[in-house]
Amino acid sequence: MQLQIDDHFIHALPSDPDRSGQRRQVRGAAYSFVTPRVPSQPTLLHAAADVAAMIGLSEEDLKSKRFTDVFSGAIVPEGADPYAMCYGGHQFGNWAGQLGDGRAINLAEVSHEGVRHTLQLKGAGETPYSRMADGLAVLRSSLREHLCSEAMFHLGVATTRSLSLIATGDAVLRDVMYDGHPEYEPGAVVCRVAPSFIRFGSFEILASRGEIDLLRQLADYTIGHYFPTLDADAPDYIEFFREVSQRTMAMIVDWQRVGFVHGVMNTDNMSIHGVTIDYGPYGWLEGYDHGWTPNTTDRQHRRYRYGNQPQIALWNLAQLASAISPLVDDVQPLRDVLEDFQQEFPKRYFEMMAAKIGLDRFQAGDEALCNDLEDVLQLTETDMTIFFRRLASIPSDLDLQRGVEFLQPVADAFYDPAQVTGEVLERWRGWFTSYTERLRQSEETQPQRVARMNAVNPKYVLRNYMAQMAIDKATQGDLSLIDELYDLLRDPYAEQPDRETWFAKRPDWARDKVGCSMLSCSS
Missing domain, CATH: 1.10.510 (Transferase(Phosphotransferase); domain 1)
Known part of the structure; x- marks a missing residue:
């Protein structure tokens, strides 16, 4: 395995002269040199082959012990000089002063085919910016970041990428909900990939x-x-x-x-x-x-x-x-x-x-049509992903006269269909009346409109309950769901009929489950 190390940041900007790793205020420097913590038993859980290719590594490289050692922080590749960056920030609207990479270490910048990438290990140990923390990360949050980075990329959203997810073999103490009940969790390291990790802060x-x-x-x-x-x-x-x-x-x-x-x-x-x-x-x-x-x-x-x-x-x-x-x-x-x-x-x-709603060209009233839809969508609990994906199947000659049958194409999006009655039902009828009238003015055929809508409305996204299911399985040593979700989310706009089970509303059991509804910053 050979990385083409091409560090610029550490040669162009001043460094912190203190290499001790002691927590401190770092002044007059853009970064501090640090050494990643050596994990006790690094084990590769998943790697993204296309991200590896982006930095010049092969699928064979991913299978090597050296890959796992380098991207867990166990060894520093020759020519690299890892560092943590100094930055500050406003947190929840308030100036927090110096923050910095408290649990992230830039391993190196690498070049491949004329493009430079920065490789950053999250969860690889303490830095001068760790304050009172340990600089580590747990499997729970690391798995979520690994899958989500790649899911966002394939959705067409600008994002950092994730090369690998590696278990460290070490236990990490975390208070998941900040309620005074910390527990030990399995540790992990994610390798993030980006042009750089320079922030507003x-x-x-x-x-x-x-x-x-x-x-x-x-x-x-x-x-x-x-x-x-x-x-x-x-x-x-x-x-x-x-x-x-x-x-x-x-x-x-x-x-x-x-x-x-x-x-x-x-x-x-x-x-x-x-x-x-x-x-x-x-x-x-x-x-x-x-x-x-x-x-x-x-x-x-x-x-x-x-x-x-x-x-x-x-x-x-x-x-x-x-x-x-x-x-x-x-x-x-x-x-x-x-x-x-x-x-x-x-x-x-x-x-x-x-x-998203398939309008082919701007007309008077279109903005009001979009605004009205957002209002009606919030009258009852309506699944966003399913609704917009199903909306493409609405014909311009939809029969709006009888009962609730006109809503059948999008019915799967309603969490409680019984609530779609009375005033709510009539609001939907009014919106679909305006919408289908607008569709009849389009110069497109319905197949053309469906293709355009399906290109911007994903069928599959990484819902929190899906990530939590993968976490639960991985904690028990079963990595199959990581692989399945990773493959699913690589093509989120495709129908993938053999994976239709993931095109579904959040199940009731996940509504209030930790990790599936509200989450903390704990990692």
Whole structure:
């Protein structure tokens, strides 16, 4: 197994001179060198062959002991000098100061076929940024991140990738629900893959400390290496911010499209590349509910609820704008970029919703049609994924006159069909009346519309209960469900009739089960 190590970050930016690993405030540096913890008995549970190919490794490499050793942290490959990054962040709207990679270690940057990737081990041990924690991760959260990273990629959502899931053989103490009842769980390490792991908080920490020279150095490095459309020799920080804003907007639109809720959109969990990062207490909408969050920590205020994700993205971008403002002579252009986001996002969101319901071109009344649908969907518990996938089967000549029969094509989406009666039923009848009238104005055939809708409305997503089932089996030594779900989610828009059992509403047993409804940040 041969990795083409091509580290730039550690050669371009200043390091923390202290290699002791002692917890501390790290100043005047972008990172600290660290050594991954050697696990007692690393065992490969799953690896993504296409991610391996992306970094120049073969399927044979995945079977080798060296692969397991390297990507569990047991050995450091020749030429690598692992490090943890220094950054800060706003957590739940409050400035938290220095945070940093407390349980993540960048193993190395590697090049393959002209593309550079950063390999990061999550759960590989303590760093100067671990504060009071142990720097480890458990199988439960690691499996969820591994599967979700790959599921998001195949859904077409910008994301970090996951190369491997490796059990460490060590027990890790965690209080899953923060209720004073910690238990030992099996430990694991995930290898994340991304262009870099530079975050909004990477800039915030430097600005907060007045380290402006280093702030400029980091911004210039980021532009020069990751924003090829910008001039590296004459960095334009406004255009850099505009590009970050556009990438972030595209990511959030896709989150809303597939019903993904991140759960903890702190600024330290926002990538400068506009990719989904830090999969913790995430979830997909079961019932279509703009107020839902999977995060127990956010239960009271629901800051990071599904419907608020666009506003939080804007708020986070405002914190990034503030951080880089010392680099510009006039802050008004930064404000203009934020205003552009605020003005453009609703348009992009409407375009996305119009595509989900199969509208072929804009007409007067289309936006109201989309808005009305979102209102009706929330009158009773209605499964988002099933509803939008089934909606493609609605004919333009749907008979709307009798009873509830017109709802038969989407009936599987209702958790309690008995509630679809009276005023709720008539609201649905009114919406479908407008919708089918609009479809009759289309120039497309129904097969053409079905193909377009099925390309943006996934049939399969990683529902929390599915991930929990895989966790339960894996904890007992059965890895079959990891393999099955990984294969299922590699083609989420295809019918896959032999796997129809996964195209179903959340079962009743999962409604209140830990890991299936609300989750904590504990990993």
